[in-house]
């Protein structure tokens with residue numbers, strides 16, 4: 001129950017609720033002291049009509065105390081607040097019964113009886129019916145507002161609203177000297193100080209849950225809240241002031257009853273129309289501000305899209321420009337290695353191997369960047385065609401084998417006969433080279449295994465390594481562009497953080513996906529899914545596909 005009361009967050013609403021609770025406690029304490037020392041001013045504030053009775057003041061202190069307890073709604077405090085609410089309810093109920101039966105039950109009006117008897121309250125010490133109802137409503141509201149049950153909280157708000165209505169009628173009765181409004185009983189009524197205390201109590205209760213029901217309209221920072229906060233106080237006060245002015249005018253005989261009513265209506269209508277105009281102007285300004293924001297957002301979005309297009313164009317051009325010389329470098333390395341341009345020493349051959357590996361790495365990075373720009377432009381996948389998985393895996397292993405061998409890793413691959421996917425063989429190869437290349441890169445000893453299998457309508461290719469693994473938190477992020485587990489300063493591995501982002505986007509464009517399962521220190525398994533062609537088609541395509549390359553000894557034939 002403790003986590004559902006919203007007041008405990010140091011907000012303005014909490015302060016209002018707290019102030020309501022304190023007002024009730026202090027007014028109750030003031031009146032009680034008044035009775036104890038016999039000071040009439042303390043008992044009634046205005047001294048014209050009625051005083052708050054001593055047992056009423058006890059009820060006020062208990063109700064206000066319950067509101068204060070609920071400000072920090074721990075289990076114990078809620079229990080204590082509910083105990084106080086139950087006490088108040090029983091007190092009011094016994095007074096109600098006593099009034100109905102004409103017999104004072106349980107000495108309910110016995111406090112300071114000698115002093116109370118000298119007041120014109122009858123029966124002696126029993127508070128008025130409207131106060132009794134207001135107390136009962138407050139007690140029910142306190143129970144409801146501290147509840148987990150939504151409906152109970154709605155009932156609490158309703159009780160508080162009725163309580164506010166009762167207190168407002170009594171207050172107006174005092175303001176307009178109209179006893180019928182505060183004294184429903186013949187010899188008892190709600191004192192001005194009592195009405196003020198009840199008002200504070202209901203406000204205190206309502207602001208315990210400021211973000212629920214109609215209260216949310218009062219406190220929220222949205223347009224509705226801002227408009228309501230501007231208009232509500234004046235909307236409540238202005239008609240009350242007009243009423244008071246009308247009465248004063250009548251008493252001074254400034255106008256007749258009829259012309260007074262006419263003036264009252266004219267002023268009230270003018271006020272209402274003014275308030276409507278003010279709200280309309282406020283709404284129009286808000287609307288204009290929103291339109292301006294929207295326009296600004298559109299302009300900024302267009303600029304951002306333009307910048308992104310320019311970036312893609314630039315990267316596309318640069319990638320092409322870089323690939324051409326890089327391919328030339330690799331071509332010349334091949335030429336020199338073949339010995340056409342003269343004999344090659346062992347040291348030179350080792351240097352040539354390094355040159356080729358660096359150039360290949362650069363080409364892969366450039367290809368990733370180019371793919372990314374094409375993916376952005378929506379032109380990465382050109383055509384969907386039957387793809388023999390065996391052929392693709394064969395090519396992938398052919399490319400990764402030298403890298404794996406250089407690190408002393410076992411590279412294995414397995415592909416059942418006749419597996420045919422619908423896709424783009426170039427792109428599928430690119431994805432698997434990225435995943436397999438990562439497997440080799442992030443594994444220092446052990447193996448990298450590539451396996452393809454049919455799973456219902458899809459073909460899944462898993463790339464499993466025995467490398468460093470990836471923590472669950474990082475698994476979420478490795479598919480982001482330019483993201484790497486190791487930060488710039490701690491990097492041990494090369495790469496641009498693009499391979500997985502590109503691979504996943506390509507796979508998704510092919511109707512599949514790339515997913516990962518991994519354990520830090522326990523290796524990783526990346527799975528690519530692609531759409532499978534029908535089995536019939538598969539056998540035909542595979543027959544046409546070339547056999548496994550014998551140059552890949554680790555690939556089981």
Ligand code: ADP
Pocket residue numbers: 434438439442465467468469470478483484485486494495496497498499500501524
């Ligand atoms: P990079 O070019 O940096 O390898 P990727 O997008 O391919 O970019 O991978 C992003 C990051 O994900 C890598 O830098 C690495 O931290 C992590 N990662 C990818 N594959 C593996 C793997 N097989 N084992 C461990 N970490 C991996």
